[in-house]
Amino acid sequence: MDTFYYILGGILLLALVIAAFRFFQGPTAPDRIVALDAMSIILTAGLAMLALVFHRFIYIDVALIYAILGFMGIVSIARWMEKGI
Template identity: 55%
Template sequence: MTYIIYIALFFMIAGLTMSAFRFVKGPTAGDRTVALDTLTIITVAAMVLLSYVFQRIIYLDVALVYAVLGFIGVIVIARYLEGAL
């Protein structure tokens, strides 16, 4: 079971690296917004995985709050880019 967790963490780190590269290098603001949302989703998934590894329920609460704040942030950025804000 621990090998599966290590493999999942490896893929999460690889995804974080690629998303961070797109966030920094992205040619448009839309690309950067999608990369930021992807970074948020991968971070939430990592928090859930760490909650399982350490058997701490508080990490799930933190992940949920982080996911909601990330969603609201992406909505605000999208509205700003659209010109509605």
């Protein structure tokens, strides 16, 4: 079972690093924001997995907060770019 957790964590870290490439390289601003969006979703899954690995039910609250607040940063940056703020 532990081996399965390590494989899952390795895949998530690999996905995070690959998305970070586009974040640091991306030619225009929206490319980087797309990469940030993908990284926030990957890290939400990672937070839920950490709660499973540590076997603490209360740790999943952090993933709950991320799932519902993570999109607010992206929406505010997008509204800034179309002169909404």
